[in-house]
Amino acid sequence: MRYKLLTPGPLTTTTTVKKAMMTDQCTWDQDYKEITQEIRQRLLSLAEVSEEDYTTVLMQGSGSFGVESVLSSMITPEDHLLVCANGAYGKRMVEMCQRHGLTHTVYEVPENEIPKAAKVQQLLNDQPTISAIAMVHSETTSGILNDLTEISALAKANELLFIVDAMSSFGGIPMNVAELNIDFLVSSSNKCIQGVPGFSFIIAKRDELEKRKGHARTLSLDLYDQYQVMEKDGKWRFTSPTHTVLAFLQALKELELEGGIEQRYLRYLTNNHLLRQKMEELGYETFIEKNQGPFITSFLYLKDRPFSFNNFYYHLKHNGFVIYPGKISARDCFRIGNIGEIYPEDIHRLAEIIEKYSEVAYVN
Numbered sequence: 001m002r003y004k005l006l007t008p009g010p011l012t013t014t015t016t017v018k019k020a021m022m023t024d025q026c027t028w029d030q031d032y033k034e035i036t037q038e039i040r041q042r043l044l045s046l047a048e049v050s051e052e053d054y055t056t057v058l059m060q061g062s063g064s065f066g067v068e069s070v071l072s073s074m075i076t077p078e079d080h081l082l083v084c085a086n087g088a089y090g091k092r093m094v095e096m097c098q099r100h101g102l103t104h105t106v107y108e109v110p111e112n113e114i115p116k117a118a119k120v121q122q123l124l125n126d127q128p129t130i131s132a133i134a135m136v137h138s139e140t141t142s143g144i145l146n147d148l149t150e151i152s153a154l155a156k157a158n159e160l161l162f163i164v165d166a167m168s169s170f171g172g173i174p175m176n177v178a179e180l181n182i183d184f185l186v187s188s189s190n191k192c193i194q195g196v197p198g199f200s201f202i203i204a205k206r207d208e209l210e211k212r213k214g215h216a217r218t219l220s221l222d223l224y225d226q227y228q229v230m231e232k233d234g235k236w237r238f239t240s241p242t243h244t245v246l247a248f249l250q251a252l253k254e255l256e257l258e259g260g261i262e263q264r265y266l267r268y269l270t271n272n273h274l275l276r277q278k279m280e281e282l283g284y285e286t287f288i289e290k291n292q293g294p295f296i297t298s299f300l301y302l303k304d305r306p307f308s309f310n311n312f313y314y315h316l317k318h319n320g321f322v323i324y325p326g327k328i329s330a331r332d333c334f335r336i337g338n339i340g341e342i343y344p345e346d347i348h349r350l351a352e353i354i355e356k357y358s359e360v361a362y363v364n
């Protein structure tokens with residue numbers, strides 16, 4: 001069954017992105033290695049950083065592999081990492097710290113609030129050994145958009161390593177990685193760049209990456225080794241997802257054609273505003289009241305009316321859209337993403353379909 005994905009990745013891609021995968025590539029071939037290099041270059045320019053100060057490392061696997069690669073190879077035994085967590089992805093970083101035995105402190109924040117710089121400052125005062133901060137930008141769990149500016153300023157003032165999981169935001173919102181002083185930013189092929197799943201990428205400050213050689217706790221996710229090999233001529237260390245790589249280059253070109261990140265951001269923002277407005281008209285309230293991001297929205301189940309997520313899901317699926325269940329621990333929600341090859345006309349159509357569903361639920 002064909003449907004559009006209203007999920008935050010994998011998401012709906014263009015036909016041309018899918019078509020780019022119709023060739024088989026040799027990983028040793030010069031053309032293919034040049035594609036890898038072009039992707040690395042393009043990502044640096046999207047991040048608004050210079051090649052002198054930053055580099056891009058591509059890493060096989062989903063987004064979490066990229067995050068784990070950074071944490072498990074860049075946090076040294078001397079480091080003490082502060083993890084800000086206001087959702088499942090922040091907590092996943094905590095789990096990675098536990099698995100790898102990294103010295104860490106957790107600053108846990110309710111899912112409908114953002115981490116606060118004042119509290120981070122207090123933690124830094126109380127625990128002067130803290131040498132690094134990790135946080136999520138767009139917490140896909142709820143759809144909240146965390147504020148990087150103040151915490152990044154603290155990281156800079158205290159000379160702390162700053163690690164950002166920008167998985168569901170990078171490419172979909174303007175972001176100056178150098179100005180934000182991010183040392184390691186992680187995102188993946190299947191989110192706002194609108195490629196297909198298969199690898200993650202790390203935009204890394206070169207001197208920090210080079211300083212942290214030899215600390216990797218795994219072989220496959222060794223960020224430094226991957227960088228060393230890729231830096232030579234664009235060869236990935238182990239087998240790379242060749243079709244995904246071709247699709248990703250096409251997706252990057254299409255992002256440029258759309259007018260770059262600024263234009264894509266405006267499209268997502270328009271989609272998101274329209275989605276929330278339409279849903280509100282239909283009686284659905286959002287879980288996030290403040291700092292709602294433009295990528296994905298959590299809606300509370302209807303009150304005072306019968307509501308079964310499964311029924312709702314199949315109703316939408318049969319009408320051509322797939323959504324996500326909620327991921328909030330304390331409230332019953334479902335999530336609707338508005339990123340990918342999605343336009344206001346899709347949101348209008350979705351709203352019509354949801355309106356019909358509500359009527360059925362009422363009558364029955």
Ligand SMILES: *Cc1c(COP(=O)(O)O)cnc(C)c1O
Binds near residue numbers: 168
């Ligand atoms: C998608 C996502 C990830 C990575 O999830 P994978 O399933 O490993 O791709 C990590 N953090 C955030 C905020 C995400 O949205």
